[in-house]
Amino acid sequence: MTSCPACLRPLGQGDLPALAAHLVEEAEESDPAHVRWLNQNLTREKTTAAELVPMLERVYDLGSGTLKGWIKARFIAKFYGPVPHPFVTALQHPSRATLLGYVVEHQHFLRQWVRSCAYIMARTDEPKVILYELDNLNTEYGGAGPTRVAHYELLLRMGESLGLDRTRVLTTPPLPSTREGIEGWNRIATHQHWVAALAAMHSLELIANRNLVDDGASVHYFDPAILDSKEITDAATNFLREGYEADVTHSDEALDLVNEFGSRPDLRDEVQSTFLRSIDLFDDYLLARLQRAADFEA
Amino acid sequence: MKRNYSGCAVCNSTWGNVWAEVEGERMFFCCDICATQFRRLVDRVKTETGWSTLDSLEIAGDRRGRTCVAGSGDESFRCFVAFTPQGEIRIFEKLAR
Numbered sequence: 001m002t003s004c005p006a007c008l009r010p011l012g013q014g015d016l017p018a019l020a021a022h023l024v025e026e027a028e029e030s031d032p033a034h035v036r037w038l039n040q041n042l043t044r045e046k047t048t049a050a051e052l053v054p055m056l057e058r059v060y061d062l063g064s065g066t067l068k069g070w071i072k073a074r075f076i077a078k079f080y081g082p083v084p085h086p087f088v089t090a091l092q093h094p095s096r097a098t099l100l101g102y103v104v105e106h107q108h109f110l111r112q113w114v115r116s117c118a119y120i121m122a123r124t125d126e127p128k129v130i131l132y133e134l135d136n137l138n139t140e141y142g143g144a145g146p147t148r149v150a151h152y153e154l155l156l157r158m159g160e161s162l163g164l165d166r167t168r169v170l171t172t173p174p175l176p177s178t179r180e181g182i183e184g185w186n187r188i189a190t191h192q193h194w195v196a197a198l199a200a201m202h203s204l205e206l207i208a209n210r211n212l213v214d215d216g217a218s219v220h221y222f223d224p225a226i227l228d229s230k231e232i233t234d235a236a237t238n239f240l241r242e243g244y245e246a247d248v249t250h251s252d253e254a255l256d257l258v259n260e261f262g263s264r265p266d267l268r269d270e271v272q273s274t275f276l277r278s279i280d281l282f283d284d285y286l287l288a289r290l291q292r293a294a295d296f297e298a
Numbered sequence: 299m300k301r302n303y304s305g306c307a308v309c310n311s312t313w314g315n316v317w318a319e320v321e322g323e324r325m326f327f328c329c330d331i332c333a334t335q336f337r338r339l340v341d342r343v344k345t346e347t348g349w350s351t352l353d354s355l356e357i358a359g360d361r362r363g364r365t366c367v368a369g370s371g372d373e374s375f376r377c378f379v380a381f382t383p384q385g386e387i388r389i390f391e392k393l394a395r
Contacts, residue, residue, distance in 0.1 A: 030314035032329040039311045039328070040361075046312040086362060086380070177383050284383040291382055 002269045005276035006037040008192065013266055016060070020052035037280070060272055067263050068255040071199060071275055072215055075206045078279055079286075080217035087286040088207075090293070091222045096162050099236055101293025103159035108174040109285065110152045112182040114141050116201050119189035129198065129257055136202075136254075139246050151246070154239040161235035177288035181281040188274055195262035196271045200278035202254030207282075208243040209251045299323055300354035300369075308332040308339075308357060308364075321352060334385030342390055343368045347375050363389065 002011045002019055006026070011018040026034035027046070038044075042055045062070045079085045090098045114137060121133045143150030149157075156166045174182065189197045206212060208221045226232055227241050262271040299321055303310040306328040307320075314328030320337055327333040340352060347370065354369040363380040376393040 027313040028315060030316045030327075030329045032331045035311065035313045035329045038313050039309060044305065044309065044311040044313070083362060180383075287383060287388070291388055294388075 001266070003192070003196075003273040003277075004034075005041075005273040006031075006033040006280075008187070008274065008277055014269060016053050016056045017049065020049040020056055023052060024049045033280075037276075041276075060269055066259055067199075067268060067271065068259045070272070071203050071255060071258070072206065072212070074276070075203060075279060076212060076215060076217050078283065079207060080212060080219065082218055084219055085283065085286055087289055088219065088221060090290060092219065093223055093226060093231060094236075095293070095297075097293040097296035097298075098290070099158060099232070100162055100164055100296040101289045101291070103155055103162075103164060104169055104172050104292050105174060105178045105285070105289045106155055107152065107169055108178050108182060110140060110155065112185055113201070116185050116189040116197060120194050120197050120201070123194040123197075126257075126261065129194075129261070132253055132257060136250055139242075139250070149238075151239070151242055154235070154242055157235040158233070158239040161233040175288040175291055177284040177291070181285040181288075184277065184281040188278060192274045193267060193270055195258060195267055196274035198254060199258040199262060199271045200274045202251055202258075203275055204278065204282050205251035205254070209248050210244055211248055211252075299352055302356040302358075306332050307336050307355075309361070331383075331385040335381045338381070338385065338387050339366065339379055342379075342387060343375060343377065346377070346390075346392065347373070349373070349375075365393070 001013050002015050003009065004011065004019060004022055006023070009022065011022060023034055023038055027038055041059060042052060079088060091102075094102075117133045117137050121130050124130065138144055138148075138150070140151045143153060156169060159169050160166060173179075185201065188200045192200070210220055210224070213220060221244070222240060224244070227237050227244070232240070258271060262268060301307055305312040305326070306314065307325050309328060309332055311328040316327040316330055316333055317324055318327060318333040318337075319325070320333075320340060325336070327336065340355070343352060343355075343366070344350070347368070349370040352368050352370055354367075356367045358365050363378055366377050366379060368375045368377070374395060376395055378389065378391045378393055379387060380389040382388045
């Protein structure tokens with residue numbers, strides 16, 4: 001089933017003319033999400049639905065590649081092009097404010113992460129997907145004793161090392177873009193096919209995949225040299241290093257599962273649209289980290 | 299107000315159908331968020347310069363950040379601006395002429 005990449009409204013299977021008509025109709029109403037999607041993915045110039053169809057075909061076309069390769073290429077183009085996402089730029093050599101903005105907004109993200117992954121587990125019958133999610137949730141949230149501290153706990157410790165009490169972190173409401181992201185990912189997890197949700201969530205772990213530069217990313221998530229310098233606190237090093245080491249396998253394994261279960265013709269375009277929606281939510285969410293960082297600037 | 303874009307006053311898109319009055323002039327925007335951004339930008343430039351009106355506003359760049367040249371009478375003002383997804387100003391930096 002094709003879904004609209006701006007609002008996830010279900011349309012007919014493989015029905016790109018219906019998607020084009022829907023986009024034009026919503027743009028006529030000046031809906032910001034649809035106008036934005038058209039502007040950023042197809043054209044800024046108002047055209048007819050018929051003219052949009054070949055443009056949509058180009059966006060959704062895998063060529064001779066795989067769904068995994070398509071997802072990676074779109075992700076790199078959005079976040080790791082010649083001008084990387086502003087948060088990635090700020091994280092190369094992060095200030096205290098940047099890291100604190102990360103802490104405050106990301107704890108909300110990680111709490112939704114648990115819900116999203118739990119929904120995927122609840123809605124799949126595939127044992128290897130369940131095992132993958134269990135491992136992921138332990139790394140991200142549950143932990144496994146003092147030698148394998150959860151990513152969530154490492155995040156809070158990073159905040160404490162920079163002078164921010166965890167009580168304050170946990171009681172600070174999310175900024176609007178973080179809240180909209182959480183609502184969007186919750187909707188994806190509960191309404192879209194579980195393979196689409198799997199792609200939507202775990203593709204986001206590409207952000208810290210250090211091998212992405214081999215696929216054309218312009219920079220790493222952060223300059224790896226900061227892990228071996230005194231530029232950031234030990235707790236910040238522990239937090240960033242954990243993601244740096246875990247997210248290669250997290251994202252690659254998940255995208256292999258997406259390839260295996262999501263490449264069927266009746267699922268593929270739903271996976272693609274859901275992924276496209278998710279990276280727009282993520283783009284805004286990363287900006288919220290910077291917006292929050294401004295609260296901590298001297 | 300003289301502008302460099304024939305489409306949306308902020309991003310030059312011709313999608314959408316929002317008409318909003320800014321500085322006494324009816325202007326086209328592709329969505330409410332761009333209209334909000336433009337109003338915030340004009341207000342901020344006026345605050346920074348002390349001008350009561352803007353005669354021109356040229357914008358270049360993309361959603362990651364835009365470089366602007368504003369004019370009023372014989373004076374001009376350059377700045378860099380970036381917005382939140384809700385249309386609030388996130389970064390505003392005065393640039394050398």
